[in-house]
């Protein structure tokens with residue numbers, strides 16, 4: 001369970017509010033977050049695993065605040081970025097997953113076996129020794145996911161995980177994410193994917209402006225962007 | 236240029252079979268030696284030998300051909316500058332130094348898995364583990380290596396972007412966006428490292444080192460435990 005208590009983010013240098021004080025309890029298994037570019041979705045997502053700290057209020061994951069227990073929180077919350085390239089550190093697929101396992105699996109051979117298992121479970125077994133730079137975008141995102149899953153997180157926060165992928169890979173990675181036995185918080189511009197969640201947040205100008213059923217949320221978002229007489233005034 | 240340049244390929248050439256320490260030592264020794272070699276014939280011999288060594292690792296030929304041509308071009312430019320200043324001997328010396336080091340570095344990196352080089356580095360630094368966090372240095376080293384192909388790609392893309400806008404003659408139009416993007420990539424990489432808990436892992440490895448060195452006397456052990464408890468409380 002993820003709890004936001006009046007969590008707000010103010011840019012340190014300019015004093016601009018990036019996220020207004022937000023109070024939320026996220027317990028559903030699959031929650032999607034939608035909103036325009038620059039609305040604050042990534043900031044909200046990053047708050048959950050302590051990549052961004054709230055300048056006011058607190059964010060708590062399974063009873064641990066991100067500020068005090070950053071390390072424990074990061075252990076529970078895996079994070080998937082839009083661009084997998086930035087997330088992959090080692091030169092080959094197997095070595096990258098092994099890097100994630102450094103802390104949990106002792107011994108090089110055991111680590112290698114665990115890494116190969118992780119790759120196999122995502123259908124990347126034959127890519128183990130391939131240079132990361134030689135993988136396709138979709139395979140890279142799967143590899144990034146393998147690195148995240150290797151440490152058995154309880155929650156995965158994915159910030160537009162499929163934005164750079166083609167239709168086929170988008171479907172594949174999306175389905176895979178939804179099938180995992182973890183709580184999934186997915187930031188997305190793919191409204192079809194957003195609709196598959198149990199609950200959807202709409203963010204606009206640093207505020208959660210809608211929180212509810214995905215169908216209603218998407219409709220609200222469309223109206224927000226394309227305007228409806230009574231709602232243009234609200235914005 | 237190709238991002239797979241210098242990436243490890245699992246083959247069984249003599250260079251691949253040579254132990255990692257030998258290859259790294261060779262690279263280090265030859266690089267230092269080249270500073271002192273000023274004789275033209277020796278320089279040319281070294282450059283040819285390291286080119287032959289690189290080719291013996293059977294690199295992907297297209298990538299290799301491009302890399303070789305670029306390196307020659309670069310060396311010719313360096314030599315040309317000295318030639319223009321009327322110091323042709325210095326020019327040839329610099330060019331052969333450059334060719335030797337680049338080809339040898341390519342030969343070593345295509346024939347040695349990164350993990351072996353990292354283990355080697357950690358091993359070498361191990362006796363100094365009280366003073367330097369050897370795991371951190373290993374990680375820094377692999378990050379550095381990771382950045383190189385990315386920078387090559389970013390430079391290539393920036394050049395194409397500049398060409399598309401008809402400003403390919405302005406070095407600024409290429410270097411400024413390339414530098415910005417490289418920094419951006421490094422920041423993303425740092426965030427990903429943080430998100431994957433790898434930076435946390437490094438701190439813990441240092442604790443492990445302390446564990447493995449547990450002193451035998453009870454008093455020393457008690458002192459150590461209280462120190463660790465204090466450190467834990469401080470977190």
Ligand SMILES: Nc1ncnc2c1ncn2[C@@H]1O[C@H](COP(=O)(O)OP(=O)(O)OP(=O)(O)O)[C@@H](O)[C@H]1O
Pocket residue numbers: 011012014016018035036037038039040041042043044
């Ligand atoms: N460190 C910072 N300092 C100042 N402004 C920031 C900082 N980080 C983000 N912002 C600004 O905060 C706003 C929200 O950014 P955020 O990345 O959360 O948006 P987003 O909804 O994820 O957008 P996108 O859909 O483009 O990814 C943007 O206007 C951004 O420029």
Ligand SMILES: [Mg+2]
Pocket residue numbers: 041042043159
């Ligand atoms: Mg974003």
